[in-house]
Amino acid sequence: MYTYTKILSLSLALLITGWVFLAMRTYMHDTQHRHDHPWEHWHIFDDTDMPVPEFQVMSDIDTSKIDPVIHKIFLLSMDDAVVSQISEAMSAKISDLLCDYYPDICYRIHHELPVTQNQKFIHILYSIYLISQIDDHSLLDQFAGLRSSVHSIRFYDNPDEWRWKAGKHNVYINLPKIKTNKILREVMTHEIAGHMYDLWVMQDTESPPDKNFTEFGQGNFGVQDPSLEYYRISRASEQKKLSGQWSSEFTTIYSQVNAFEDIAEVINLWINHNAALKKLWELDPAIQQRVDFMQNIFGDRYVFDDIQASEELQDDLRFCDSTTTNQNIISIQNLNNLDEAYVRCRFE
Secondary structure, X not given: OOOHHHHHHHHHHHXXXXXXXXXXXXXXXXXXXXXXXXXXXXXXXXXXXXXOOOOOOOOOOOOOOHHHHHHHHHHHOOOHHHHOOOOHHHHHHXXXXXXXXXXXXXXXXXXOOOOOHHHHXXXXXXXXXXXXXXXXXXXXXXXXXXXXXXXXXXXXXXXXXXXXXXXXXXXEEEHHHOOOHHXXXXXXXXXXXXXXXXXXXXXXXXXXXXXXXXXXXXXXXXXOOHHHHHHOOOEOOOOOEOOOOOHHHOOEOHHHOOHHHHHHHHHHHHHHOHHHHHHHHHXXXXXXXXXXXXXXXXXOOOOOOOHXXXXXXXXXXXXOOHHHOOOOEEEOOOOOOHHHHHHHOOOO
């Protein structure tokens, strides 16, 4: 299947796409109450009753020639205006070839609403890139990885729901609420590299369950679970902060909601806004423990620095959430609880 001719054809197709991209690129303290704020609801759901799809991880396929090309096309795909200029025929051809190398990941991508071929191309590209890169670059070799753990990535439409939700094995992306491909990439990182990696990949199933941190009321975290090291930086339990915690000690406003959103936010910042995360560490040394945890997982590997976002941060300014850093930054002066943060932030 993977002949020299096919590899040459793929390289040519991607080179042509790259020319199009390059020609057009312009470089353009916890409150004690629970309130009915949409962003305070858990966007993690219990998916244990969902059927397990039959799939086989096709790790025997040599992807060494295609992976560097996927990386380049991924970086070029950040500009929505550029992507819109790629013909549907070209995006369909490239999508098919990508799925020849990663058929098991493509099998798990589902569309529950009408989408264009170019949208499918982006969804395939992002899914393959994110899962393969996280697995390749993680230093936690004792775990199976995302490619073995993700059961489905589903794109759907529900105007009454949040932009996303995730379980241990399944993620739902509420596509009409995702305004740009950049935000889509951030959301997928938060959900797949964040929640799925946290709740399933980094999982201790051998030790007795921890008594303080539960998942939907169940003691699913073994006492040796790596995630517990992170949770305990700022939490007494999944919903209760340690006493004396301030907003400046969290990386985003949204990360204060619970322990699971905290770690998912930091993973997205590490991967997509690395310089901004390290700037937060400079602004508040309490964040160093979070940076150290990410370093232990990924070493020095990340995708984007995002110098622009780092330059926007000051002592009294924080991002509302990591997926919209360039749109939603607020002052944390005199910020006493999440009620006030909800008023200042513009969550959708």
